[in-house]
Amino acid sequence: MSNPPLNITIHLACSLDGIIAKSNNDIAWMETSSSYENGSDLSPEQIAGFLSSIDCYVMGSKTYEHAMALAVSYGWAYGDTPVVVLSSRNLPKINDKVTIVSGELAALTHGLQASQYKNVWVVGGALLAQSFLREKLADQLRLSIIPIVLGDGLALFQQVAELPLQLQELRAGKNGIVDICYKIGK
């Protein structure tokens, strides 16, 4: 029996100019006070349905450490969904759904496929997302565009070669954040 097709989605929040982190690591810019009258927000049921379709999260070590720090105050953001952390460091496991792996991205992707995952989300950081884009291992790119130009910081598309895209979804929330999803051509 062959494995089901694996769909890898990169999901990141960024500024209009594609910056995902400021040089000083300040993240206050993500908390926009903006508003957009014509926006539509997803219902809690829609969000729950959406999240339940994800069967694995992939992240780099800094994103994982950040999520662990946030978990102290807000709980673990990824629930019971398996989380694969790509790192060669000896990181603690916050729960038994977390796996720490090291090595090549292509090998990781084969591992995800062997695990019968269908819908994997890469949630950061920028360097990991860039690697997925560069090695053409991602199928979808889903951005939440915060209404700000930052002008400086870590750019998502740095050192990425030309990629044709196909628009799949577009929605603006009442806070003026634009959710945009593209299929990545290969």
Next chain:
Amino acid sequence: MSNPPLNITIHLACSLDGIIAKSNNDIAWMETSSSYENGSDLSPEQIAGFLSSIDCYVMGSKTYEHAMALAVSYGWAYGDTPVVVLSSRNLPKINDKVTIVSGELAALTHGLQASQYKNVWVVGGALLAQSFLREKLADQLRLSIIPIVLGDGLALFQQVAELPLQLQELRAGKNGIVDICYKIGK
């Protein structure tokens, strides 16, 4: 009597990564063969109404020269609307609606205001648009995002400082091009 309020809109087409021109000046990437089922196109009447609200175009010398070259085959793109070309070069005037001006951007903006213009569009190039953004002289930013990542070329937001934005319009066409318009905070 005071002048009517002047609204300056920067309008550019760019890739998802904010590139407005490739290093080799190839523009084939703007002719996307993409499609988006949920997109909606403006009717010819909507486009005409939209364009008739613009009472002056502002552009740099290269954009003007490009428009003149295209005019040979396709006619002059800006109809009877006044066009101000910002250049210190001695450029030919394609028609009497064209004015060539040199000098500071702030002085140009005062001139536009004195001319009683209400709705001015800055249509390129990137360097001129950047100057308007840097000097905080633009009120709106309207981008047509082509469904492609270019990875390399002239970036719209290079050397622009932080700018808060307010989403005003969002629409995707049937060709997958996303038209997005922001009010620029000052």
